[in-house]
Amino acid sequence: MDFKDYYKTLGLERGASEDEVRKAYRKLARKYHPDVSKEADADQRMREINEANDVLRDKEKRAAYDQLADHVARGGSPDGSFRPPPNWDEGFEFHRGANQGPADHADFSEFFSSVFGAAERRGAQRRNYRARGEDHHAAIEIALEDALNGAEREITLRSQELDAQGRPEFKTRTLSVKIPPGVHPGQYIRLAGQGMPGHGGEPAGDLYLEVRIAPHPLYRVEDRDLYMTLPITPTEGALGAQVKVPTPGGGVVEVTVPPKARNGLKLRLKERGLPGKPPGHLYLLLEIALPPADTDAARKAYEQLAQAAPFDPRRHLGV
Known part of the structure; x- marks a missing residue:
């Protein structure tokens, strides 16, 4: 039987605080819980995470486990396998945590049973077990x-x-x-x-x-703020314009696009995001959409624009 590194299971250092243990467990539980996880080994990982959390969140168990870890670090068993040393649990009184009932450790590892199983059974016989259920x-x-x-x-x-x-x-x-x-x-x-x-x-x-x-066809959510890409024409971006914009609540507002507007310019509609205290905002990210040159008239208009307003967007490249 191999010694189990519960700190490694939760991605923690040995000196981790109780709060760090709690946060690490919640993070891993969200990833591997069978209700939400798509990982192939989610069930096995969740059992390992629960086992490590059961030990490290309990002060008595953790102290005893650390003592065992020191024993292993000093050489442990001569053949390299792990066996608890005689009377290793003397001085410790183990109890099931606030989320454990009489059979809640049934699917824990052989290592856990050999280390804590008998001691927990002795503790359970000495008292009537009362505990709030697990969140x-x-x-x-x-x-x-x-x-x-x-x-x-x-x-x-x-x-x-x-x-x-x-x-x-x-x-x-x-x-x-x-x-x-x-x-x-x-x-x-x-x-x-x-x-x-x-x-x-x-x-x-x-x-x-x-x-x-869930993803929305118009809006992207960040905290309580909403973001929407607002397409505008080159003329609207160059000269400015009043454009109509749908709002998340189902209404329509008129927004001023300033002259000389460029791609990525951000306009804010105050308190048009998710409700709250304070409410979020709706941000409009301008995106200049080029009309297609798919007709003779459109191509002629582009040619006339090139002659009337020569423009080199690559002049900063120096070529």
Whole structure:
């Protein structure tokens, strides 16, 4: 049996703080959770991540694990394999964390069972187990219109649970979610009591849904701000113009394009983005669209423009 490096599993250094452990676990859980992950080895990786998190977030387990790691670093077993030294856990009282029930470690590794299994069973016999349920994380993709106006949607989630024999299995459930106006990418919607059940009469954990906004044909979302590419003609860019622009709320506004406008110029429509405190803005990125020279009249107009207003866009190249 090999020694498991739980710090490496979570991408951490040994001196990582409790907050760093928590953040690393949440980041990896969002990537490998079976509800959202497309990775081929997501189930196995998620088990490894849960196991490492179970140990490193618990002060007693972590202290004992670090002591074992020091033993391994000093040479460990003579044949190179890992075996816990006799009475290694003396002085430590292990307990299941706030998200663990009697069989929640059933799919953890042989290494975990050999190190912590017996000690946890002894601890469980010494007390009545009470703990709040574990918080769960998942993702929800919504339309931009839902973020603007709010909505109520149903989502279907898959989660891994243990059957009566302690074997892991996937279960599906459908939940109704209220989406408040103004949610933006990366924000979390909390569903109280929809996480894992508690133990010993303690409440269930919560479910946190990370908001993702589906691509929109007109607008790109950044936090609460919206960006839209606004095509203009060369004449409108050169001379200035008043052009009509659709807004995310469904209306139309008239925007002033200033004279001598160039590609990429950014115009701001104040507080026309996602609602909130403060509300976001709508930014218009100007893009000069060239009329096609697909008729005799169009080609003649281009020839006349070239003669009337000679222009060399490559003069700065020095060739």
